[in-house]
Each structure stands twice: as C-alpha cells, then as structure tokens.
Amino acid sequence: MNFQNKISYYYEYADFKLILGDSLEMMKKFPSETFDMIFADPPYFLSSGGITCNSGRMVKVDKGEWDKSLSINEKHDFNKRWLSECKRLLKKGGTIWISGTYHNIYSIGMALEELEFKILNNIIWEKSNPSPNLSCRYFTHSTETILWAKRNKNEKHKFNYKLMKSLNNGKQMKDVWTFSTASKSEKKYGHHPTQKPLKLLERIIMAATDEGDLILDPFNGSGTTGIAASRLKRKYLGIDIEQSYLDITVNRLKDSFQMKFEI
Template sequence: MAINEYKYGGVLMTKPYYEKENAILVHADSFKLLEKIKPESMDMIFADPPYFLSNGGMSNSGGQIVSVDKGDWDKISSFEEKHDFNRRWIRLARLVLKPNGTIWVSGSLHNIYSVGMALEQEGFKILNNITWQKTNPAPNLSCRYFTHSTETILWARKNDKKSRHYYNYELMKEFNDGKQMKDVWTGSLTKKSEKWAGKHPTQKPEYILERIILASTKENDYILDPFVGSGTTGVVAKRLGRKFIGIDYEKEYLKIAKKRLNKGATYGL
C-alpha cells in the first residue's frame, strides 16, 4: 500500500476528509471511489443523485423567488447524457452491494424515471416505489401546473433469485399503529433546526432517512452514500449505530456534513 493510501471498511483511498466513530466522509469523484470499494461489502446504499434541474429557471424558497441553478454538478446537456450518468453510477453501486443488500434512490420527476429504467437495466429488481408527500411544498410560481408536492424514493435489490433482502416488517408496522406501512410517506420539508450547519439545495429531512435505515439495515451494517451532500444519511446512520461512508466532490457540502456529524458525536443525538 502506498504511503498516501488509506483503507477503511474495504475502501482503498486517500486519507478521508473526516473520520470519527464509524463514520467517514471522502472528498472524491464518486465514480472513481466506487471503483475502489471492495466488491459486495455494503449492506445498504442511499443515493440522492443530481436532479439535473439547473436550466435557468426560477423557484420559490422561503417566500422569495430564487434561481434553480445549483451548480455545474446539476447540469446536463441531453437525456442521453443523463441516462448514461445514471447507468454508470448504478452499475458501480451494484458491484459494491452485498448479495442481500438494498439500494434506495430519491429523486423528482426530472430524473427518477431515468433512474428506474437504469436500475432495471443494470440488474436490479425494484421492491417499492415510495411517494414522499410533502405537507408544506413550495408554491408553483407560474400558476400553469399543479404544485409539485411529492418526490419518489425507489427501493431495490439485485435481481437474483438467491437474494434475500432484509425488511424490518414488525418495526415498520409498529411505527404505523399496528398496521402494514404503506408506500406513501407524508411529512414536512427539512426543518430549519436541521439546516443550522449551512445551506444545501436538496437536504433531506432526518425522519426520511431514519425510516429507510431502520427498515432495511441492522446495527453495525455498512451504509454508503455516493452523493452525500449535507450528510443527512451519515448523521442518522451514526445515531442508529450503523457504519457509514459518504462521498462528495463538492467540498463546501462536505464542510456542512462534517459539522453535523461532529455535533451528533458530541451530543449523542
């Protein structure tokens, strides 16, 4: 092993941006790092890939009109380029996922249909199509469409007859007042109290990740987030006693994730 290489949980890489109490963040190109992860080493993957919304349009944020342009990472020139992007990262994700592991991918209508097709093309079976219904969505400024109030989260496993994914049915039933939990999850957008560490355009609320992680993993399982952003997956994974690896190419977002992970470690949240 070269002196500038570092190994953690089956991952060979340069020294991580952050490491503390079974959680690491890596500043890297997700595609390149996924190629270095030990095959079949991850129990669960949660991915919130770019939605490719940055097209010069406008949106509403806190009652103010703002640009939807998030950065170069959220821009794409064609559907073909977008779909190739999704197939490539999903192909790599499949290689690092354990035979009985599962993957969750969130997205809006702008990208989720490509993601769904890519999952099937790359050898996954979609288990559920979760609809996240937002109770406080931003209004539609043009008044020419219905208000966008939902996002989709796809849950999938390898399309292999021997694959036996884990699902904590009894706990999900308990959370739902003794009834089977349905595939429509209703709740608010991310609370201000979770955004204290900095601004990220698509930060997911902790309650969504908590339900996902509790439903499909056990304590000490390895969870990977290849587009970690503000670090919600890591914060919740750490709180629930899972081992976590997060990757992002944007250092500004990793700074936010690091702050949140440090607070979680300090206060035992």
C-alpha cells in the same frame, strides 16, 4: 471499516467517514460486496437558468456545476454508470434506495431494469409543506419518488417488517410517507438544495439495516444519511465532490454528538 484499498478520507471519526471527490471514481476504489445498504440522491440536472420558490422568495435553481443540465442520453448514461458501481458494491441481501423527481427518476427506473435490479417499491414522499408554484400554470409539486431495489430477483433482501409495522400502530406500512421538508434546525450549518429531512432517512435506514451495518451515500450532500446512520448506530461512508457540503456534514455530526474537537 477495513478495506483492501488505501483510501484517503477527507474526514474520519470512528465509523463515520467522508471522501471528497467524484463519486463514480471513488466507488471504483472499493472491493465488491462492501455495503449493506446504499442511499442515493443523485443530481437532478436542473441548473439551466430557471427559477423556483425558496422560503417564499423567487430564487434561481442553479445549484452548481454538478447539477448542470445534460441531454437525455447523457443523463441516462450517467445513471447507468453509477448504478452499475452500486450493484457491484452491494452485499448479498443488500438494497439500494434512490430519491428523485420527474426530472430524473424515470431514467433511474429504466437504468435499474436494464441492469437487472429488482425494484421492490415505488415509495412516494409527500411533503406536508411544499414550496408554492410560482407560475400558476400547473399543480404544486409536493412529492418525491424513492425507488427501493435489490441486486436481482433471486436474492432474499433485508426488510425489518415487524419494526415498520410497529411504527405504524400495528398495521402494515404503506408506500406513501408524509414528512415535512428539512427543518430550520437541520439547516443551521448551511444546507444542500435538495436536502432531505432526518425522519425520512431514519425510516429508510431502520427498514433495511441493522445496528452495525455499513451504509454508503455516493452523493452525500449535507450529510443527512450519515447523521441518521450515526444516530441509529450504523456505520457510514459519504462521498461528495463539493468540499463545502462535507464541511456542513462535519459540523452537523459534531452538533449531533456535542463534539468539541477540531477537524
């Protein structure tokens, strides 16, 4: 990865790079049309004292300062600002994938339309092992939405259709994908509260990139996008404001390739 601007990396190994800092400010440092694909799992803004279920236990949903609740207008303004930078950073033919729940995905969908992206698919990730609903006042939340979009309606985007079809027993792949949540082995170095399973990211990356392509995750978290990218021989850049999550990512990368060196 050769960029015009000098970037200070928190961690760098071959084509795998991590940046510690505010994602919006860090993205501004890169030249336009840098990345072949972007995957983003932005804050849900749920940390307001509520509770949820984790491994059968009642726990608080407060994740950190980065997830503190915002007003509707503040949330939408945030989504438009980071998505605008993503649009600038995508190469021609590149696509962006955004994961979310009902807490933030409608704002993101609206922001995509306002910024004149072209939404390609509304993919539903069905969790085969969702956490139970503790209140027993509504249905168990068992899905997340993944919006797939390109920069505008006129560009031809990359889609490895034949590969996806072959992975689906010779049939066109549908937009409902069933995967379990991240396994215990994927969390052995610690985990992010919205950690995605490797299999989910591997499918996304295989669908929209080729070997050697450069992928950005502006909300790196525990680094699942990066681990999947490395396994599939793609280049990766992750950004996160929390050092502890980047440390988890580094340990996961070392474990993935059985690396023995120190940071």
